[in-house]
Amino acid sequence: MNAQVANKAGKTSPEEVLNYMRERGERARGAARHVARADTGTKNAALFALAQLLLDERKAILAANAEDMRAGRAAKLDAAMLERLELNDARIDAMADGVRQVAALPDPIGEMTDMKLRPSGIQVGRMRVPLGVVGIIYESRPNVTADAASLCLKSGNAAILRGGSEAMNSNQAIARCIQRALRDAGLPEDAVQVLTITDRSAVGAMVSMPEYIDVVIPRGGKGLVAAVSNGARVPVIKHLDGVCHVFIDADADLDKAIPICVNAKTQRYGTCNTMETLLVDAPIADRVLPKLAQIYREAGVELRGCERTRRLVSEARPATDADWSEEYLAPVLAVKIVDGLDAAIDHISRYGSAHTDAIVTENYTRARRFLREVDSSSVMVNASTRFADGYEYGLGAEIGISTDKFHARGPVGLEGLTSQKWVVLGDGNVR
Amino acid sequence: MNAQVANKAGKTSPEEVLNYMRERGERARGAARHVARADTGTKNAALFALAQLLLDERKAILAANAEDMRAGRAAKLDAAMLERLELNDARIDAMADGVRQVAALPDPIGEMTDMKLRPSGIQVGRMRVPLGVVGIIYESRPNVTADAASLCLKSGNAAILRGGSEAMNSNQAIARCIQRALRDAGLPEDAVQVLTITDRSAVGAMVSMPEYIDVVIPRGGKGLVAAVSNGARVPVIKHLDGVCHVFIDADADLDKAIPICVNAKTQRYGTCNTMETLLVDAPIADRVLPKLAQIYREAGVELRGCERTRRLVSEARPATDADWSEEYLAPVLAVKIVDGLDAAIDHISRYGSAHTDAIVTENYTRARRFLREVDSSSVMVNASTRFADGYEYGLGAEIGISTDKFHARGPVGLEGLTSQKWVVLGDGNVR
Structure with missing residues (x-):
């Protein structure tokens, strides 16, 4: 688990944050290679295990959430935020259900398309591959932790998840289920890391590490999206206004x-x-x-x-x-x-x-x-x-909605977490 | 034409460059809307006109190039650079040929795919659309001016081209052909702008204007690519090492x-x-x-x-x-x-x-x-x-090679200058 490095109660210096994030990034990069190669059965086994663990650990998750709710009330969070933060039996059921739905989606990775024969004799087409390491930045809703982890895993990516500080205990309780599910399926635990540093500098570090993170997706309001995109050196799937x-x-x-x-x-x-x-x-x-x-x-x-x-x-x-x-x-x-x-x-x-x-x-x-x-x-x-919605469009799940034109536009499904590489099949061909 | 604003011999202040670039960007954004809607016949008419004009204006282009070559020799450019800079009859023929080949490529814009019926009764699919405004940054070879202009136009994008200072006269002679071809086909001249400012600050301005430019493609060596990408706020299609x-x-x-x-x-x-x-x-x-x-x-x-x-x-x-x-x-x-x-x-x-x-x-x-x-x-x-090459892969033309995973990987053809929007056909459907 990630809890050792940062002291969530105390202050963290900028260098500590940067070092912590670089270490997370390096681990994610290493794990990404493994999940990219994992077969569909292994990825689904981890997802089904996660769904079951969320139900089995219901008591622990609700207890952690109660702690967040207490702290949230003490900090006078507004009613809407507390509503988003709160977990209950129905929401935990829905979370487990969501994970099972992702397991049921077709695996996008490895699909080969358009294998055309060329005059030179080579056969050329494309294979769908993961992007690598996906960073997701979100706010109060703890269910995003399970949701984002499932989508990244299914698409063969490693994930670095940075939730809101108000949901820290809930997110870490869910993270423990994710870690165990990965381990049980024989996948590296570093494939999904839920950060224990939640200050803004962690976000700044994430979007400044293209060597470790391939794309960052902010899931939240305009303010969050603008803050994440500003000065980002990593591509950001942005969702701005809807007029x-x-x-x-x-x-x-x-x-x-x-x-x-x-x-x-x-x-x-x-x-x-x-x-x-x-x-x-x-x-x-x-x-x-x-x-x-x-x-x-x-x-x-x-x-x-x-x-x-x-x-x-x-x-x-x-x-x-x-x-x-x-x-x-x-x-x-x-x-x-x-x-x-x-x-x-x-x-x-x-x-x-x-x-x-x-x-x-x-x-x-x-x-x-x-x-x-x-x-x-x-x-x-x-x-x-x-x-205009990923589910209504038949994408199975929605990672986010892109208001950019580069890479993806509109509702983004699993495919938005993938790229295509070129595949050439020859028989000794030379130019 | 663009020649009025900057004095290519004299110094240009940073604010002058920025103002010049903003004005170019605004014009490109306006023209982009028109070329995005232009039908295939109109775009091809402009391309065929350009091919013919390059041949008709051969003498003027060669004279402009001779001026660049004289200045290049005086400035003691190395032999390889002079070789790339030089135009001759065969190279002008090849340029016109290249433009005709782009005209012969299928128009990627407007293609609708995957129009699936959903349980709600709506029919959902995607339509291929231009990215908008494409910035291309290149070095000595003047043929890139015609090449890049054709590819951007065919894919329904407006283009801002920034060539090397050593090729200024050649590029402007080719630009005059491009402007006339656009005008003759009834397309806005601002759809392709060949910059008359070539200093590095113009590049810096290009990658800092996401409101005007949707993607920047550096076509040149590693140094150029690194310089362009560094601090870019506009997406860059990067081509780094080939080990x-x-x-x-x-x-x-x-x-x-x-x-x-x-x-x-x-x-x-x-x-x-x-x-x-x-x-x-x-x-x-x-x-x-x-x-x-x-x-x-x-x-x-x-x-x-x-x-x-x-x-x-x-x-x-x-x-x-x-x-x-x-x-x-x-x-x-x-x-x-x-x-x-x-x-x-x-x-x-x-x-x-x-x-x-x-x-x-x-x-x-x-x-x-x-x-x-x-x-x-x-x-x-x-x-x-x-x-590993756009032509060998059957892309018809190569805009560049991407070593990134986001948006496109490997050889990038016309499709790399496009995106897909969602199309929903209903019959009064509501959620």
């Missing part, structure tokens, strides 16, 4: 448009794929906006509209320019009437965050243009933006 | 092993996919090493061997530990006798650079283990390492 749009085209079927707009805004307010701005094509505005406004009013959604919107929807407050780029994460919706597809695309391109945008239309050509021309990680026709 | 190995397994067919080892070392000495270390399985060493040594001797290749090698090959000089990780790029070869596949893989993992490594064997299981367990961007069975 998502639905555009109701003049040729929309209102029986589709209304349920989609209601679902995209009201199913959950705090998620990144929630609609934040509604764009309505001018010719259809007077038929759809009053109906939608009534539903939103009943749901308690505050509307902020452009001038033309306010002529149709009297209760809408005037929208300022800042509203068009706001990620409310709340029962607030910006509404704008636009003149046609081009104006809608221009608005999305100017104010959007390239996360998820949808068009509602029965017009084939405009649907195709929207798909092609809107430069967002998910583009949709006649579907709620709320579908 | 490539061939392992002759005990079950190798010598009629394959000998031609492969000769080709991998002697076909070209200065390329990154040239074999630098030969590993020989102990049981076969006395049958293969003396024969190979004789061929290498005749080819003028100096051998540096381990002790066991030197017992079989008297002229081999003793190899030091440094030899095992040396990229000679010269007629020098390190040779080591190892005991079996595991020892070979251990050696490659310890001293190699994860570029390209090959096994020569008739043994099925060891061939598979080598492919799976050697963590290099190209792994080969019974083929020369010299095949």
Whole structure:
């Protein structure tokens, strides 16, 4: 276990943190070679063992969590944070279930594709391989420890997990289950390391060690993501804003448009794929906006509209320019009437965050243009933006959502923790 | 054209460089949207026009190049650099030919794949899209200007090209052809910008503008790559060392092993996919090493061997530990006798650079283990390492070779300048 090096109660000097992190990194690099080669059966055996251990060690995990909760209350953590921190029987069951689901996913590693014969006589294709060492930085939820460990292991990567200090005891209790599961399956314990240093300098060290860490994934709010990315020398899978749009085209079927707009805004307010701005094509505005406004009013959604919107929807407050780029994460919706597809695309391109945008239309050509021309990680026709999610997309699990274009865009599954190397099969071929 | 802003003879202050680069970046970002949407016919029209213009403007290009050559000789550039800098009729023909070849490649943009139906009723898949703005940094060869411009344009990206100061006149003459070809095809001229500032601070500015540039590709030696990557805030497709190995397994067919080892070392000495270390399985060493040594001797290749090698090959000089990780790029070869596949893989993992490594064997299981367990961007069975190349792999063109694992590994073709976004087709679906 990792507990010896750092004194979690006391202060740790920057050099101590750096030395500790370098040692962790070196161990992870060594273990990565082993897990990269591990066969599917071995990796799954470790995952099934982990699922069972989480259930068997339920009492110890809950006791550790109770300690974190006590400390959290004493430190006056807010209610939302305490809610995320808390474990109970149902959450431990769900954690074990999640681990079993990862075991059930197909192993991405070793898959060979596109083995083409070339004129030279060689056969060339690609083999899917792990990235190596994955660093994951997260906040209060202790279930991420089991979740992230499973995903990294299944994709043949070693993992360095840095959870929040408020969840230290819970995370270490889960870590003990992970270590034992790895050992029982004959895999190196260093394949998953749960850090015992949680200060910010550990994060700084992680993103400055490309020799030991191949990618860092921050799982948390914008502040965390920005802090991790800033000055990073290791690639970071970033998830920033979700300013998502639905555009109701003049040729929309209102029986589709209304349920989609209601679902995209009201199913959950705090998620990144929630609609934040509604764009309505001018010719259809007077038929759809009053109906939608009534539903939103009943749901308690505050509307902020452009001038033309306010002529149709009297209760809408005037929208300022800042509203068009706001990620409310709340029962607030910006509404704008636009003149046609081009104006809608221009608005999305100017104010959007390239996360998820949808068009509602029965017009084939405009649907195709929207798909092609809107430069967002998910583009949709006649579907709620709320579908932008790894599980809904069939990825089996979601490691994170990328708002970058490099490497991966949108929901990232196991494949996002892999790369492809080239394989050449010859018969004595020379150039 | 870009020539107004900077005075290439005089000094440019850091703020002037930064302002210049920001303005270039902003223009590129604006143009990127247009080229991303351009259809294949339009992009190809620009490429065919460029190919023709390079031939039509041959005299002007050669005159500009003659000016660069004069200045280069006056500045006492070395012979190799002058050789790379020089253009002639044949090289201009080759440049035009290269542009036409890029036009003939399939358009990667817009391709939709894996459109799966999900239980929710939505259909989900991916669409290939450009990265956006690509920065390319290169040295003396002016042909890279036409080459890089074509590849970026074909893949729907805007490009910012920063060539070497020694090739300024040649690059600007080619840039004039590019600008006219873009204009003639109805594409924005800012889609390809050839910088007129060539000092190092321009490179520093390029890798510090993630808001304007999505990826930077240095095409040049290790020094350039290291300088570009250092402190970069923009993703860099890096190409570092090529310490490539061939392992002759005990079950190798010598009629394959000998031609492969000769080709991998002697076909070209200065390329990154040239074999630098030969590993020989102990049981076969006395049958293969003396024969190979004789061929290498005749080819003028100096051998540096381990002790066991030197017992079989008297002229081999003793190899030091440094030899095992040396990229000679010269007629020098390190040779080591190892005991079996595991020892070979251990050696490659310890001293190699994860570029390209090959096994020569008739043994099925060891061939598979080598492919799976050697963590290099190209792994080969019974083929020369010299095949590790975009053209040989059928990519049509090579943007660069990546020694990273994130995004792309090994030879990078047009696909390396693209990403995939998610596409969701629904029929009014909600969550």
